[in-house]
Amino acid sequence: MxxxxxxxKRFGDKLAVDQLTFTVEPGRITxxxxxxxxxxxxxMRMILGLDRPxxxxxxxxxxxxxxxxxxxxEMGALLDAKAVHGGRSAYNHLLCLAQSNGLPRxxxxxxxxxxxxxxxxxxxxxxxxxxxxQRLGIAAALLGDxxxxxxxxxxxxxxxEGILWIRNLMxxxxxxGRTIFVSSHLMSExxxxxDHLLVIGRGRLIADCSVAEFIxxxxxxxxxxRTSKPEILAGLIVAAGGTTVPGAGGALVAQxxxxxxxGDLAFENGIRLHxxxxxxxxxxxxxxxxxxxxxxxxxHAPGQRDAGAASTDRMHPTGVA
Amino acid sequence: xxxxxxxxxxxxxxxxxxxxxxGFGDALRSEFTKIKSTxxxxxxxxxxxxxxxxxxxxxxxxxxxxxxxxxKDTFDATQQSLxxxxxxxxxxxxxxxxxxxxxxxxxxxxTTLSVQPRRGVVFAAKAVVFAVISLVTGxxxxxxxxxxxxxxxSGHHLSxxxxxxxxxxxxxxxxxxxxxxxxxxYGLGAILRHTAGAITAAIGLLFVLSVLxxxxxxxxxxxxxxxxxxxxxxxxxxxxxxxxxxxxxxxGGFAVLAGYAAVAMIVGLVCFRTRDx
Numbered sequence: 001m002x003x004x005x006x007x008x009k010r011f012g013d014k015l016a017v018d019q020l021t022f023t024v025e026p027g028r029i030t031x032x033x034x035x036x037x038x039x040x041x042x043x044m045r046m047i048l049g050l051d052r053p054x055x056x057x058x059x060x061x062x063x064x065x066x067x068x069x070x071x072x073x074e075m076g077a078l079l080d081a082k083a084v085h086g087g088r089s090a091y092n093h094l095l096c097l098a099q100s101n102g103l104p105r106x107x108x109x110x111x112x113x114x115x116x117x118x119x120x121x122x123x124x125x126x127x128x129x130x131x132x133x134q135r136l137g138i139a140a141a142l143l144g145d146x147x148x149x150x151x152x153x154x155x156x157x158x159x160x161e162g163i164l165w166i167r168n169l170m171x172x173x174x175x176x177g178r179t180i181f182v183s184s185h186l187m188s189e190x191x192x193x194x195d196h197l198l199v200i201g202r203g204r205l206i207a208d209c210s211v212a213e214f215i216x217x218x219x220x221x222x223x224x225x226r227t228s229k230p231e232i233l234a235g236l237i238v239a240a241g242g243t244t245v246p247g248a249g250g251a252l253v254a255q256x257x258x259x260x261x262x263g264d265l266a267f268e269n270g271i272r273l274h275x276x277x278x279x280x281x282x283x284x285x286x287x288x289x290x291x292x293x294x295x296x297x298x299x300h301a302p303g304q305r306d307a308g309a310a311s312t313d314r315m316h317p318t319g320v321a
Numbered sequence: 322x323x324x325x326x327x328x329x330x331x332x333x334x335x336x337x338x339x340x341x342x343x344g345f346g347d348a349l350r351s352e353f354t355k356i357k358s359t360x361x362x363x364x365x366x367x368x369x370x371x372x373x374x375x376x377x378x379x380x381x382x383x384x385x386x387x388x389x390x391x392x393k394d395t396f397d398a399t400q401q402s403l404x405x406x407x408x409x410x411x412x413x414x415x416x417x418x419x420x421x422x423x424x425x426x427x428x429x430x431x432t433t434l435s436v437q438p439r440r441g442v443v444f445a446a447k448a449v450v451f452a453v454i455s456l457v458t459g460x461x462x463x464x465x466x467x468x469x470x471x472x473x474x475s476g477h478h479l480s481x482x483x484x485x486x487x488x489x490x491x492x493x494x495x496x497x498x499x500x501x502x503x504x505x506x507y508g509l510g511a512i513l514r515h516t517a518g519a520i521t522a523a524i525g526l527l528f529v530l531s532v533l534x535x536x537x538x539x540x541x542x543x544x545x546x547x548x549x550x551x552x553x554x555x556x557x558x559x560x561x562x563x564x565x566x567x568x569x570x571x572x573g574g575f576a577v578l579a580g581y582a583a584v585a586m587i588v589g590l591v592c593f594r595t596r597d598x
Contacts, residue, residue: 049438050431051597066438069342077435083428085359092358100351100437101343140432 001026002047002075002148002181006056009042009203016042018203019056024181026147029174031194031211032183035291039203040183041079044152048077060148072101072144079152081137086126090117090136093125098143111139131162138169148179155189167193187287201291218290222255223262226275236265251275343437348446351437356420356450365416366458369409369499373462374469376405381470388477397561398481399491402470406495406558409462410502410527410551413455417506418519420451421589425514430598440594448507448586455503456496463495463558487560490571494557497575501554501582502527508585511593526581527551543567547574554578 002024009017017039024030034040045051047058049065060068060075068074084093094108112118115135120128125136134154141149151170155163170193174180184190190197190211197214199207207214227233230252234244242257254262259278266273356362381402384391424430437443471480483489506523513519531551534542546552547568556574568574 045431045597048435050434052595066440068438070338071343071438072436079431079435080428083431085355085423085427085429087359087361088355089358092354096351096354096358097432097436099354100347100433102338102341102347140436144436 001062001179002058002060002150003062004043004047004056004058007043007046007053007058008055009039009046009051010054016203017046017053020200020203020205021056022198022205022208024148024179024198025196026179027174027177028195029170029180029182029193030196030198031190032181032198032200033187033190033287034183034185034200034206036185038185038200038291040185040200041152042203043200044077044079044150044181044183047150048075048079050079070101070144072097072103073146074144075148075150076141076144076146077150077152078134078137078141078154079150081130081133084125084133084136087124089122090125090128090139091121093136094139094143097140101144103143107143107145111142114142115139130157131159134158134162134166138166146178148181149173151180151182153183153185155184187284199287199290206290218287221258222253222279223257223259224251224253224275224277224279225262225266225273226251227266227271227273229271232269233266233271236269236271237262240265253279343439345442345446348437348442349450352443352446352450356454359423361419361423362416362454365412365419366454369412369416369458370462370465372412373403373405373409373466376408377402377466377470378473380404381473384479385474385477388474388479391479393479395561395563396479397559397563398471398474398479399467399488400559400561401479402467402474403463403491403495403558405466406463406498406555407528409459409499411524413459413499413503414506414523414527415520417451417455417503418510418523419516420447420507421510421593422514422516422519426516434598441590444511444590444593448504451507452500452504456500459499459503460493460496462499463492466495467492481560485560487571491558491560494571494575498554498558498578501575501578502551505550505578505582505585508582508587508589511589512585514592548577550578550581 004020004022007017007020008015020039020043032040032043042051046053047060047065057064059065065071065075088096090112091108094111095105098105098108109118112121115138117132117135117139120132125133128136138151138154141151149170154166154170158166170180170182174195182194194211196210197207198205199214207217209217224247225233226249230246230250234252237244237252237254237257240257240261242254242262244252244254247253259276263273263276266276384396384398384401424433433443434440471482474480481488483492502523505526506519509522509526510516510519513522527550530549534546534549534552537545544567546566553569553574554577556568557571559571562568562570569577
C-alpha cells in the first residue's frame with residue numbers, strides 16, 4: 001500500500017506536484033494517468049525518496065521508503081530503463097542490485113530467465129535494444145520478490161509484442177496478489193489493464209475512482225441529429241436544458257438530453273428529422289476532455305499556428321495524444 | 322516467449338533474509354561488484370601502475386646517467402624513484418571521480434538509490450570500496466616504482482634499500498598519497514556530479530595549484546606552499562627535507578592533504594544526502 005498525504009513538489013517557481021492525497025490499495029492494478037508533464041514521474045520519484053517533497057509525505061507499507069528493512073522486497077520500481085551503467089553486463093547489473101539487499105545470487109538467474117534475457121546475461125547492456133532494456137529494468141524490479149511494483153510508462157516506445165508482454169506480465173503479477181502502480185499518458189493503455197485510476201493534471205488529482213466509474217462519469221452521452229432546420233431544433237434543445245455543437249455533414253450534436261426527448265421535441269414542433277443517433281464518446285476522448293485544461297504544452301494543429309491563445313484550451317493537443 | 326510466471330520466488334520465500342535490514346555489509350558487496358564489473362576500472366588501475374613505474378624508471382635512469390654530479394647527502398633516491406606519483410595522482414583522481422560521477426552520467430544512481438534509499442550507507446560503502454582498491458593499487462605502484470628505480474640506480478651507488486632511514490615510510494606513504502588524492506576526487510565527484518567537472522576540479526586542486534604557486538612572490542610561497550594539497554601530501558613520500566623548504570614534516574604534510582580530502586568527502590556526503598537524485 002502506498003499512501004500520499006498532501007504530497008507537493010516545487011521546482012523553483014513551478015509547482016510540479018500539488019497537494020496530492022491518494023492511496024494505492026493492495027492487490028490490484030492502479031493506473032496513474034495524466035498528460036506528459038502532469039507530475040507522474042515526480043510523484044513516483046518522491047515515493048522512492050529520489051526527490052524530497054516540498055510539503056506532505058508519502059509512505060510505503062506505512063513507512064517512509066528509506067526506513068524499510070529490505071526496500072527491494074517491499075517495492076520494485078522501474079522508472080527509467082536507461083538508468084543502468086551500459087558498460088556492465090546484465091548479470092552484473094542485477095547482481096550488484098541483489099547484493100545491496102542481501103538477496104541470494106541464484107535469484108539473478110531466476111529473474112533473467114523470467115524476462116527472457118538469459119542468453120544475453122553476460123553481454124554489456126550498452127548494446128541492448130529498447131525492449132531488452134525494458135526487460136532488464138523489469139528484472140531488476142522483480143529481484144526482491146516485491147509486494148508492490150511501480151512502473152513509469154512501461155510500454156513507451158515498445159513494439160506491439162513488447163506491449164503485449166508487459167500487459168500480460170502486469171496482469172500475472174496482480175494475479176499473484178501484488179500491488180501494481182503503473183503510469184501512462186494513454187487512457188487506452190489503462191482501459192484494459194487497470195482496476196483503479198488516479199488521474200492527474202498539472203500536479204493536481206483530477207479523479208480517483210474505478211475504471212468503470214471513470215467511464216460512467218466521464219464518457220458523455222451525446223446525440224447526433226440531422227434535420228432541415230438545425231437552428232430551430234438547436235434553440236429548442238437549449239431551451240429544454242441541453243447544449244448543441246455543430247457536427248460533421250451539417251449535423252447537430254446535442255448533449256444533456258436523452259435521445260427520446262430530442263425525438264419528441266422535434267415531433268412536437270413539426271421538425272422533420274433525417275437522422276437521430278445516440279453516440280458514446282470514447283474513453284480517450286473523455287480523458288482528453290478531462291485533462292484538456294491541464295495539459296502543459298499545447299501543440300498547434302497544422303495551419304493553426306496563429307490561432308493564438310484564445311483557442312488553445314479547446315484544441316486537443318496532438319502532441320500528447 | 323512470454324513467460325509471466327513469478328511464482329518460484331513467491332513459493333520459496335527465501336528472500337530476502339527474514340530478519341535484519343539491508344545495511345552496510347550488503348552495500349559493500351554491491352559496490353565491490355560494481356567497481357570490478359566495469360572495464361574502465363581495470364584500465365585506469367593498470368595505467369596507474371604503468372605510468373608510476375615508467376616515469377619513476379625514467380627519472381631514476383636519468384639520475385643514474387649523471388651520478389657523478391650528484392651528492393648522495395642531498396639526493397633523495399626514494400623520491401626520485403617515485404617521481405611517477407606526480408602523474409599517478411591525476412590518474413587515481415580520475416578513477417575517484419568516476420566512481421561516483423559515472424552513476425550520475427549513466428543514470429544508474431536512480432536505480433542504486435531506489436534499491437538502497439539510505440544514502441549515507443551507499444556513499445560510505447562506495448568510499449570504502451574505492452579507498453581499499455586505490456590504497457592496494459597505490460601501494461603496488463609505489464613499491465614497484467621503488468624497486469625498479471633502485472635497481473636502475475644501484476650500479477651508481479645512489480640506490481637505497483627499504484631498511485634505510487625513512488625509506489619504508491616513504492614507499493608506504495606513496496600508496497597512502499595516491500589513495501588520499503583519489504578520495505579528494507571522490508568527494509569532488511559527489512559535490513559536482515559531472516565527470517568532466519570533477520576531474521577538472523581535482524586536477525586543478527592537485528596539479529595546477531602546485532604549479533601556480535611558483536608565480537607567487539617568494540615570501541608568500543614560504544607561507545603558502547605547505548598548505549597546497551599535493552605539495553603538502555608529497556612530503557610523506559620524501560625521505561629528506563630539502564634545505565630551505567617551508568614544509569610540514571612527512572606525516573604533518575600528509576595530514577594536510579588528508580584534511581582536504583576529508584573536507585571534500587564531508588561536503589560531498591552532505592550534497593549526496595540532501596540533493597534530489
